[in-house]
Every structure is written in structure tokens, then in C-alpha cells.
Amino acid sequence: MSVKKAKTIHNKEVFQRVNFLLQANKLMAGKNNSLACYYGSLMKQLQKKSVLKIDSSIKRDLCKRCSIFLTPTTSEISVTEESLGIIKCNRCGYEKKYPINDYYKLWSEEKESIVEEVIITCD
Numbered sequence: 001m002s003v004k005k006a007k008t009i010h011n012k013e014v015f016q017r018v019n020f021l022l023q024a025n026k027l028m029a030g031k032n033n034s035l036a037c038y039y040g041s042l043m044k045q046l047q048k049k050s051v052l053k054i055d056s057s058i059k060r061d062l063c064k065r066c067s068i069f070l071t072p073t074t075s076e077i078s079v080t081e082e083s084l085g086i087i088k089c090n091r092c093g094y095e096k097k098y099p100i101n102d103y104y105k106l107w108s109e110e111k112e113s114i115v116e117e118v119i120i121t122c123d
């Protein structure tokens, strides 16, 4: 793992825009849900148009149907007897089910997944 300074990144402006829209979505979720959904859908459109990969941990925080950032105010979490966690979006009613496993980690959370760290400077 190496740290390099001021490396030029392809689609830097798009990354910054996607980052801004994610933060705006997070900020507006629970306060103005339709605006938060708009920011989320804009972010997904930008990502698709520029063929950017969004980290799966970020994807898990967004509702798949309406793209709102899932917080305790915008979603409900429940656990079934079969060890299934269910996150239900309060806005559109979409339910996301996933198996609960304490030992499971996303690949992006593993230390080996980091190939290179890049420090981006504003100029």
C-alpha cells in the first residue's frame, strides 16, 4: 500500500459530484424525503452514465427502489426467527432482506482490498 500525492484521477469532477449528492442525500433524509430521493436518483444516474463503481457499503445504505438514504427515521429494522434481518423503507415500503452472520465481512472492509491510497488536492 502506497500513498501518492496529487495524482490525476479520471472523472474527478464526477466523483466529487457523486460524493456531494451522497452527503446531501444523507443530510436531507428524514427532513425532506422527496429531495433526498431526488439526490439519490441523480447520484445513481451519474454513476451509470460515467460507469463508476459505488462501494457496496454505500449501496447498502440506500433504498434500492427510491434511493433514499436509510436512517433510523426513514427505515425500520426487524429480525425474524430464521435469523433474517429486514430493513423496510418507510417512504416506499421496499423491504431488503439479508442473512445475519457475525463472521461475514464485505470484501471492501478487508484490509487486503485497499490497493492504493490517493490524496486528492483541490486546485
Ligand SMILES: [Zn+2]
Binding pocket: 063, 064, 065, 066, 067, 068, 089, 090, 091, 092, 093, 094
Ligand atoms: Zn424506498
